[in-house]
């Protein structure tokens with residue numbers, strides 16, 4: 598089945614063509630237009646600017662994705678070989694989502710193709726199906742990105758049960774904010790990863806972002822994180838050192854911050870594996886590109902006898918191929934949208 602997929606939930610506009618069959622998952626094209634340069638000078642994503650930038654490039658990248666798909670000699674013949682159109686409709690920035698939803702809906706309607714709405718978080722998980730052909734549910738998943746941090750028990754391709762989440766900042770957001778106090782431009786996650794390689798992970802004492810379970814909590818199965826305390830501790834450390842005129846080692850700050858995140862994440866994932874009895878773990882989302890977290894989580898899995906999976910690095914960040922991959926399983930489960938499909942900023 599050939600699926601033309603769209604992703605526009607945040608600051609990447611992406612169009613992709615994937616061919617999904619039983620036992621075969623192929624990316625034919627996956628075009629990603631990043632807006633990072635546009636948002637960098639504001640220190641973060643500006644929602645209205647993101648929506649406008651999506652509008653400017655979505656038609657062009659759709660042409661590129663169809664042309665590169667190899668499904669036809671020109672755009673129209675490639676489009677003729679598309680069996681369904683998929684689009685991220687939740688969660689994300691509403692103005693950004695609306696661009697992709699409206700474009701995909703119009704294209705599907707005008708060409709008489711089925712339209713499949715896809716949840717962005719499910720899409721991140723599905724990126725792992727593309728990189729790991731043998732991967733099948735059930736498994737435990739951690740999705741960590743600039744906007745989300747969730748531990749999910751994935752019992753089938755379309756049955757998701759969230760058993761862990763963040764009370765405040767997302768993991769990627771915490772990386773970006775810690776990077777910012779070190780003078781690293783937005784988004785600083787990848788640079789923090791690089792700096793941490795040569796720093797001392799025990800140089801600075803920082804609070805754990807893993808929240809302890811409250812025994813009275815009726816949701817005792819939840820594994821909660823709070824990254825804002827960790828972020829504040831880094832900001833205080835850097836500001837105090839500056840006030841005292843002390844030299845700060847950016848490498849030590851990055852390594853200590855990363856160490857605190859690795860310990861908290863592995864602690865909660867280990868507990869979640871124990872609780873669910875799953876023997877496979879998927880790590881997905883933009884933060885899954887972090888080399889230290891990949892290693893720490895895969896070592897924890899090995900120690901517990903669980904198999905570790907993650908998307909290849911280019912599929913960790915936002916892209917439309919992952920949306921196309923999840924769309925296939927939603928389609929098999931009977932999910933279709935009609936012309937009233939809308940975007941939602943939050944929700945399942």
Ligand code: KG4
Pocket residue numbers: 607741742743744745768769770772773784785786787788789790882883884885886887888913914915
């Ligand atoms: O999934 P994604 O592309 O977009 C969202 O859905 O948010 O994730 C982007 C986030 C940013 O916060 C970015 O700094 C972070 O992923 N990120 C990293 C790394 N590469 C990207 N964080 C830590 N280490 C990395 N290597």
Ligand code: ZN
Pocket residue numbers: 717721742743882883914915
């Ligand atoms: Zn994302």
